[in-house]
Amino acid sequence: MSVIEKTTEAEIVASLAQQPRWETVEGVPFLHSPSGLGQFTTKPYPELLAKPLRNSGTTEVHDVDSFIFVAKRHKDENSLIYLDVDYANNKVKATAVFNEQGKDDPRWRDHRAVFTPRSTEEWKRWLSFNKKQFGQVDFAHFLEENITDITNNGTDKLPSGSDVLTFVSSLEETRKVKYGSAVNLQNGMVQLEFIEDGDDGQKGKLELFREFAIGVSPFFGGAAYKVEAFLRYRIDRNTGQIAFWYELKRHEKVLEDAAKEVIERIKAETGVPVIYGTPS
Numbered sequence: 001m002s003v004i005e006k007t008t009e010a011e012i013v014a015s016l017a018q019q020p021r022w023e024t025v026e027g028v029p030f031l032h033s034p035s036g037l038g039q040f041t042t043k044p045y046p047e048l049l050a051k052p053l054r055n056s057g058t059t060e061v062h063d064v065d066s067f068i069f070v071a072k073r074h075k076d077e078n079s080l081i082y083l084d085v086d087y088a089n090n091k092v093k094a095t096a097v098f099n100e101q102g103k104d105d106p107r108w109r110d111h112r113a114v115f116t117p118r119s120t121e122e123w124k125r126w127l128s129f130n131k132k133q134f135g136q137v138d139f140a141h142f143l144e145e146n147i148t149d150i151t152n153n154g155t156d157k158l159p160s161g162s163d164v165l166t167f168v169s170s171l172e173e174t175r176k177v178k179y180g181s182a183v184n185l186q187n188g189m190v191q192l193e194f195i196e197d198g199d200d201g202q203k204g205k206l207e208l209f210r211e212f213a214i215g216v217s218p219f220f221g222g223a224a225y226k227v228e229a230f231l232r233y234r235i236d237r238n239t240g241q242i243a244f245w246y247e248l249k250r251h252e253k254v255l256e257d258a259a260k261e262v263i264e265r266i267k268a269e270t271g272v273p274v275i276y277g278t279p280s
Helices: 003-017 064-074 121-128 136-145 161-173 251-270
Strands: 021-025 028-036 039-044 057-061 080-086 091-097 111-115 177-184 189-196 203-209 211-216 225-235 242-248 274-276
Touching: 057 064, 064 091, 064 111, 064 251, 080 251, 091 251, 121 211, 136 161, 136 242, 161 203, 177 225, 189 225, 203 225, 225 251, 251 274
Parallel strands: 057 111, 080 274
Antiparallel strands: 021 028, 028 039, 080 091, 091 111, 177 189, 189 203, 211 225, 225 242
């Protein structure tokens, strides 16, 4: 029998004699398991402890009240909140690092809470159809379905929800017509002339407002904001058909104001220092 064969047999005997063994390192149990040929694999089992040795993990919350609650509950003297803000791209993200490092206190930085404001369905709906053209009937249906968002804040300068419903009814009643000239009225309305289809088509007039406003909350759980909009239209001179659309005025500024309100609440109510940036 060769030396190699004798050595191999000895290693086999030694490996058979190996037994698993436990070891505790800084309070964490480790299991050393034989893997053959005199080798061991080592694996920690922190889940065997009655409780974790320290807090860790990332919690995702969906509204600012929840984020403030979690931050106040877990913060300590080294905690920081990082704000990653890009208003132009509709991005606001807050990350609380509860076990942040101190000047001479290295820490793991792995206990966090993350808050990304969720847009409301109303906000997403009005933005998704912004500047998109509607046919006459489709535009009437859109306004009717979202009539609860229409507001004028008690002023006569903009149409109320009732005024818009009256306009919707007029659109639905004048489907089979051809539109002609338009006249700007002194009361801020626009008057469109039309003629009904057919040999004996009757002439009529449709008044529409130039502007209107909606009151919606950009973020779930946040305050509602007034957003004014231009009402636009285009008449096809060949067919006499009309197309409508709206253009929201500076909606990105409204989003910025809503985000700033959220940020100010985080600063004021958590008591945690805020840094503009992202944690590594």
